[in-house]
Amino acid sequence: MTKLWIAVLAAWLGLAGIAGGHHSVAVNFDSTKPINLTGRITELEFRNPHSRITLVVTQPDGSLKEWLIEWSDRNALVRRKIPFELLRVGDMVTINASPHRRLDYLAYFRTAVLPDKSVLRDCGFGAFREAIANGETVECEPGRSR
Amino acid sequence: MRAGPVAVMNVAFAAFALTMLAAATAGAQGRRAELNGVWILADTPTIEMTLTPAGEAARAAYNYLTDDPGMQCIPATITRVMHTPSPPIEVRLRDTEVEINYEFMDVRRRVPMAPGLAPAKAPPAVAKWPHLGRSAAHWDGDVLVIETVDHRAGVLDTLGAPGLAQSVQMRTEERFIPAGNRMRVVVTHYDPVYYAQPLVVTFRYLKLPDGEILPWDCTPEKANYVQFPERGK
Numbered sequence: 001m002t003k004l005w006i007a008v009l010a011a012w013l014g015l016a017g018i019a020g021g022h023h024s025v026a027v028n029f030d031s032t033k034p035i036n037l038t039g040r041i042t043e044l045e046f047r048n049p050h051s052r053i054t055l056v057v058t059q060p061d062g063s064l065k066e067w068l069i070e071w072s073d074r075n076a077l078v079r080r081k082i083p084f085e086l087l088r089v090g091d092m093v094t095i096n097a098s099p100h101r102r103l104d105y106l107a108y109f110r111t112a113v114l115p116d117k118s119v120l121r122d123c124g125f126g127a128f129r130e131a132i133a134n135g136e137t138v139e140c141e142p143g144r145s146r
Numbered sequence: 147m148r149a150g151p152v153a154v155m156n157v158a159f160a161a162f163a164l165t166m167l168a169a170a171t172a173g174a175q176g177r178r179a180e181l182n183g184v185w186i187l188a189d190t191p192t193i194e195m196t197l198t199p200a201g202e203a204a205r206a207a208y209n210y211l212t213d214d215p216g217m218q219c220i221p222a223t224i225t226r227v228m229h230t231p232s233p234p235i236e237v238r239l240r241d242t243e244v245e246i247n248y249e250f251m252d253v254r255r256r257v258p259m260a261p262g263l264a265p266a267k268a269p270p271a272v273a274k275w276p277h278l279g280r281s282a283a284h285w286d287g288d289v290l291v292i293e294t295v296d297h298r299a300g301v302l303d304t305l306g307a308p309g310l311a312q313s314v315q316m317r318t319e320e321r322f323i324p325a326g327n328r329m330r331v332v333v334t335h336y337d338p339v340y341y342a343q344p345l346v347v348t349f350r351y352l353k354l355p356d357g358e359i360l361p362w363d364c365t366p367e368k369a370n371y372v373q374f375p376e377r378g379k
Contacts, residue, residue, distance in 0.1 A: 048362045049216075049230075049250075049369060075249060075360045076232040125232050129186060132352050 029070075029098040029108040037067055037107070038094040046084055048073040053087065053109065055095060069097055071109040072125065080128050080140045083120070091115050177288035178239065180324035184357030186234045188328065188350040193307050194343075201311060201340035208309025213301055219364035221251040222301045224278055224294075224320075225333055228349050229306040235351075236359050237322065237329075244283045244290065252362045257281040257292050265295045279318070290322035302335065306347065313339035327353040 039057035051071040056064050071077070077084050087093065093114055097107035112120040123140035131138045197205065215222045228235065233249035246255040255271045255278070263282040270276035277298035284291050295317050302312040316337035323330040328351065335345040 045368070047368055048233075048364055073232060075362070078360065079232075129188065129352065132186065132354060133188065 031098040046074040184354045185351035188352045194346045196343040204311035205309035214304045257283045292320040294318040
């Protein structure tokens with residue numbers, strides 16, 4: 001028998017969410033090795049339990065590769081007032097993301113440089129929670145929140 | 147006939163005791179009302195567990211791709227529902243029931259508040275998902291206590307501690323402890339089949355000002371993350 005005290009998913013703190021009901025963002029995505037992906041958005045799904053951006057990226061050899069960019073659940077994005085509608089299918093964007101630790105062409109959203117060069121950011125669930133604890137207003141994108 | 151000093155003191159003491167009792171009751175009622183509201187997890191829940199060999203074996207055999215009801219948009223247990231960090235829960239105290247709405251998986255729970263009611267005699271607390279058990283609520287001072295039985299055997303948790311199991315013998319006690327704009331929920335699972343000691347999960351919550359429960363609208367084809375590794379190849 002094992003006696004365990006678990007601080008469940010320690011890296012869960014401050015992260016945007018939990019993926020798929022079976023794994024955590026921190027467990028599966030490496031936030032210490034962010035990557036930039038420039039490509040065209042071919043699909044957007046803002047939904048629960050997780051949102052997803054499909055991005056077609058031109059490889060160095062000229063071939064095209066489809067990346068899946070996972071993101072928080074839609075309800076959480078709404079609560080954090082993230083103006084995710086600024087992302088549009090067909091747009092060329094540069095997404096900064098945390099790559100999956102084991103799977104290729106899968107990453108977790110951090111920021112996006114939009115066609116007008118402005119940056120879409122997500123302050124994350126940790127910042128949201130901290131603001132609530134401090135009695136502050138939650139606004140991840142001041143001036144252009146939803 | 148005049149009352150003696152002892153009788154006067156007795157009456158005074160009784161009046162004082164009644165006053166104190168009334169004040170304590172009013173205080174408890176006030177604290178109880180603090181539970182009303184929408185709550186989000188304040189930090190990482192903690193789990194204390196001592197598995198039996200059967201519990202160890204069940205956990206070792208767990209495969210999230212095939213064993214996680216969440217992949218089919220089915221909440222495994224209330225504990226599993228509460229483990230999801232971002233979707234809030236809502237507590238509404240009624241005269242004859244406690245209403246708890248969980249945003250995750252759109253769980254709508256109704257727990258009767260009837261003195262002496264055995265949970266086994268209560269209807270399923272979540273009409274849509276009877277496997278989440280039968281519950282009855284009562285007060286222990288200003289602490290709301292919900293007892294649940296008639297759980298379906300299977301997976302207890304798939305997120306905080308993936309692969310924890312539960313048997314039909316399991317009995318659960320949840321204690322909702324108010325503290326102003328904070329709330330602590332201590333969930334104790336008693337299941338001798340899989341746990342040598344009660345499994346205790348402690349959730350700490352923050353009240354979400356003007357919070358509301360939004361539709362979750364989970365659909366299996368979107369929740370099934372098998373497609374992630376498949377497409378990621």
